[in-house]
Amino acid sequence: MSQPLLSVRGLRKRFGGLIATDGVDLDVVEGEIHALIGPNGAGKTTLLTQLFGELSHDAGEIRLDGEAIDSLATPQRVHRGLARTFQINQLLPDFTMLDNVALAVQAREGHSFRFFAAARGDKSLRQRAREYLGAAGLAHRAEIKVANLSHGEQKQLEFVIALACEPRLLLLDEPMAGLGHAESEQMVAMLANLKGRITMLLVEHDMDAVFALADRISVLVYGRVIATGTAEEIRENQEVRIAYLGEGDA
């Protein structure tokens, strides 16, 4: 196995008496979809939030492509190639879908201290934003204000914005949650389509989706990774069954 794209060692985070992340070791290899599963409250989102730099960790080390990114703020981590989607949508509600994506494209072009030319009149910016929306089948909704979109569409927009950041590693926080059956299938198809091109760390409760998509799975319980392996290995793992898959009495 080559050097992992993301390497986490001994990551620790404590909120008062609660240990949210208890010495997590995790490797995500370039090109894979790595699923992170675990029961509610296991600290999955907290872990993603630390990887993304929105929450500082107490101890441990995060390396992206061999370089420590622990001290970097979120925007700098984004420039290094991280992007994430949020479980609770974080969008710009007064803007249209297109504006939301165009801003992400704009952010990739360096600083935005440009005060004169109309950003909405920038053809290259708008064109590229349209392409990202088109690839997700959302082109016809581009001019709709985010506040007027359905939950499912907002969820898809979250994903499109993250893609527009052109990440090397995409952190996905329950992209399927709250989606209808058809939308959910569409999302799985989109992820499958991107597999190999973008490395993904996927937090998801939908086990069918996880087993369909993931190359490897890590199981997080009480802030610890108790197992990592292929879908087969995880299904067979006794510890995982007891702790998570609810077969402790078997």
Next chain:
Amino acid sequence: MSEDAITRANPSGQNAGRALALLALALGLVALPFLVQAVGQPALVPLATRVLIYAIAAASLNLALGVGGMVSFGHAAFFGVGGYVVGIFYRTYVDDGLFLGLIPGTTQLLVTLPAAILVGGLLACLIGALCLRTSGVQFIMITLAFAQMLFFLFVSLKAYGGDDGMTIRRRNELFGLNTRDDVTFYFICLAVAALVFLALWRIVGSRFGMVLAGIRQNERRMAAIGIAPYRYKLGAFVISGMGTGLAGALMANYLRFVSPDMLHWTKSGELMIMVILGGVGTLLGPLFGAAALVILETVLTSWTEHWQLILGPILLFVVLFTQGGLTGLFDRLGIGRSER
């Protein structure tokens, strides 16, 4: 008229109507001195001048407050300091001395206005750099605190009039125009206001403006696409301070007087009221808001000295029922906007 589109979704199709309404407004403002002369009310020209000057200040505040979501309760600091730039330049000129032993005095508007912009910007950079490390209520209170510090500083500056302020015997000069003449000074202010509104319109629509409006809506989202909010907020705060300083310099010229009153926290409040009355985050809202407040104040004070008793309910009504200030009200009365 519907300008609220500047920071929000911009459905096409109303641009023609908007441009027409804007043209009518511009023509009206240019024709105003002649119209009021014709109806025998020349005293309305100074009133309109005051509206324009406050409109510049309110529009500048609106960039920080309305577009960027930074609720500054300390913009009187920039307004007052802009005024003191004019006053101190004038005093130094009259005394034939050097300010801080370095800077000679002047009465040239082409020097005092840029100087007020510069000083307003520098002060905003200083105050903003510190205040923008906080947000929410803390931000409101700390901007207020800085403005009050400056207020008391100028109250104690006896060399520049202290409590009583300074009289500026003659307005600044510009190209040999008679700036003492109300109509001439009105047109100077109109020209400056037009430039300021044009600049703000471009800024709000630019990449910078998009980022700023994004930060107002969701800072976490902006960080997640790789944009560090702090420097953009600071940039907007500085621009806002520059415009407010400019307005203060014009006001000192208009009144031919500058005093700590211009720095008082109630002035910050007035500017905020104008922004809210006119419509937060809209392009022309601050102009409508400034007009509404100045005219209301003039009309109501002629009735009763307790005019704020009447102003209060009016402000409440606008905030509660117009959904977006006067601009929002005009929208619904005028061209029916199609909200999706």
